[in-house]
Amino acid sequence: MTTDNQQSPVYVVQFGEKSSIEDTEWVLKKLTQSKEDGGAGLTVTSSPPSSGKDLTVFVSLSDDRIQSVGRQLKLKSHFDVSDSNEEEEIVYSSSDILLMIRHEINSVRASHKGKLPSAKVNLWQGQSIVEKLLHKGWIEKLYPLHEQEDLKRLSDDWYGLSSFNSLIHGQPLDKVRDYFGEGVAFYFGFLDTFTWSLIFPSVIGMIHGYYTKASEPPYSSMFTTHLFFCLLYLIWAFGFMERWKRRSNELSHQWGTHDVNTGTQKLPRANYKGHLLVDPVTAQLQPHYPRWKTLGKLYLVSLPIVIVGLLVAFYVMMLSVWYEADLTAWTSTWDPDDFFWTSCVAPVLVLLPSISYSIGVYFANLYYRQWTTRLTEWENHRTESQFERNRVTKLVLFEFVNNFMSLFYIAFYLQDIAMLRSQVVIMLFVNQSISQLQESLIPYLSQKRACKNLKDEKKAVNESLLSMVQNLKLPILEADDYRVVQADMEAMLEPYEGMHEDYLELYIQFGYILLFMVTYPMAAFWAWVNNVIELRVDAFKLVRTQRRPAVSRVGHIGAWQPAFNMMVSMAVVTNCALLYVMSEKEATAISASIAEDAVVDDVDGVDDTGVMSSWSRAMICVSMDHVLLGLQSLLGILVPSVPTSIRNRRR
Ligand SMILES: [Ca+2]
DSSP: OOOSSSOOOOEEEEEOTTSOHHHHHHHHHHHHSOGGGTSOOOEEEEOOSOSTTOEEEEEEOOHHHHHHHHHHHTOSOHHHHHTSOTTSOOOOOHHHHHHHHHHHHHTOBOSSSEEOTTSOSEEOTTOBHHHHHHHHTSEEEEEEOOOHHHHHHHHHHHTSGGGGGHHHHOOOHHHHHHHHOHHHHHHHHHHHHHHHHTHHHHHHHHHHHHHHHHTOSOSSOOHHHHHHHHHHHHHHHHHHHHHHHHHHHHHHHHTTOTTTTSGGGOOOOTTOOOEEEEOTTTOSEEEEOOHHHHHHHIIIIIHHHHHHHHHHHHHHHHHHHHHHHHHHHHHTTSOTTOHIIIIIIHHHHHHHHHHHHHHHHHHHHHHHHHHHHHHHHHHOOSSHHHHHHHHHHHHHHHHHHHHHHHHHIIIIIIOOHHHHHHHHHHHHHHHHHHHHIIIIIHHHHHHHHHHHHOOOOOOOOOHHHHHHHHHTTOOBOOTTSHHHHHHHHHTTSBOOOOTHHHHHHHHHHHHHHHHTTTTOTTHHHHHHHHHHHHHHHHHHIIIIIBOOOOOOOOSSOTTHHHHHHHHHHHHHHHHHHHHHHHHHHHHHHHHHHHHHHHHHHOOOOOOOSOOOOHHHHHHHHHHHHHHHHHHHHHHHHHSOSSOHHHHHHHO
8 A cells, every 4th residue: 555655656747838727727637537527537646836837747546546457458467367366456566557657648538629728739539638748848748756765776786786696696677677667677688688698709709819810921721710600600699589589588478568569458659640430349449540641651751761861871981981091092102201190190090080980970870860750750650569660670771871881881892801890890889988978977967967956946836827726626745745856856857768779779789799790709798898887877877867767568679679680690691701701812812922932932832721712612601601591590480489487387
């Protein structure tokens, strides 16, 4: 039972200055009215109505409503409930209750086409009113309030000193899930699994690096050595994807979310617009929008825009490569006796285009991400998973061109392996260091500044807001109530932007490690170092520097799973092709050195160097590529995606 002293899950709704009092009153009435009267049946308390025209209210659910909404949304899997009596009260986690509150807030939809009382906002039939006002900026902020006691307990285990236990026991995923919801917990589960699985390629990479170093200048072929290590890396990548598939299913069963994306829970998104029709399955009023219109927008407008964006990105990438080539040519004409200019200035100058390109890519990404969200929103997809899939596809395409096309150009057009290696190193490090800075230091400083700006000045009472709140009979909290204080603080923090940035960061890193692994085996080790820090930085970011995220209930990492799988398939092709390119270069170098030796020693050029013919090397690379791709799909079929222990429990 929750008493008033105990912190309980609550949503903060802050009406901005644009919202007129009559509209605010109308929305609040809708939220508090009982279900029978067409409202959401929520409990609303108000903070003292003071500062200017802003009004902050706290929305929660009564214990009875928690039980009924929980049953309606089927928030507990049948294993949890099957042993207990149907009538018995189920204890829900904080994230479950927040999900229910948000669901009920969003369930306030316009019953017909119309306007708000002030007649300034048009509503579609079936549109979520709160979402619309949020979009218009009339509701300035909508977020769940942090519960400091729970948060303290969680953060100690998560990134505090005792979090080093998690080096052995793994991340406290269940606690993360109970507080932040499955969306966040799945990300940390994935990052955790990925980080620890990187140890294998790191060790192999060090051994590989040692062998590669040992054989310069090339007198014998390294082809078979590279081939062997390449096989190990790719088989590791397959293993990692299979391992994650199983872990993901374990987690979704544990949290009862394995059927979220299928069957009964396929509810329309809050921002989904359409005419209200009675759903034949649930017999409830739900918005409908013709699918062909969405597809038309997707293929006739979004796709051309994305393609133009990709072409521009590709052109800018080529510019950076051309400038680099020009600079290299120019600096090579400098007087070689001038030590300072040729050894100190020239190497830095040559790197300038790629460094500025990396930084440029980083900022271009920031804008592109906001833009994809808007475009996908406009396409009006019905379910959250359709929306996510389309958004992630746009993001991944763009990131791919931005981050990897230049490397493809260097690897397969210029065929300059040394340049490829240095480019991978620069891009990997620039990416990781900028994002670490951006994720930890900058939010931390802005949070410090926000807390400083928080002065407890007495604000004048806004009489008209006060009378409106009293009119609605909403309880008004004291100014020193923990909810009021906490909301004042959190209003200063950055809003939570979703897990996509974090997945994208991992995705790009995954590409740098995997696509050109055979040329830069140490990438895995540096990624491991980065990710051990990343686990804590991301946790810190969520706990301290951002508003609490809205709970998203998911059964897997969504569109990212196929995206990562695609990257692995791509890596098979690039690594096999690179093997061949490298071996060709090497064969040329070896035959040159043999020819030199032959001139000096005047000995017959007996081919004891183990250099295979170009034809057989090509055949080996091509067949390895085919066998590995076959193996990847075979593993996908053969390895059971649900671990046996869970299958037994389900029976
Ligand atoms: Ca991150």
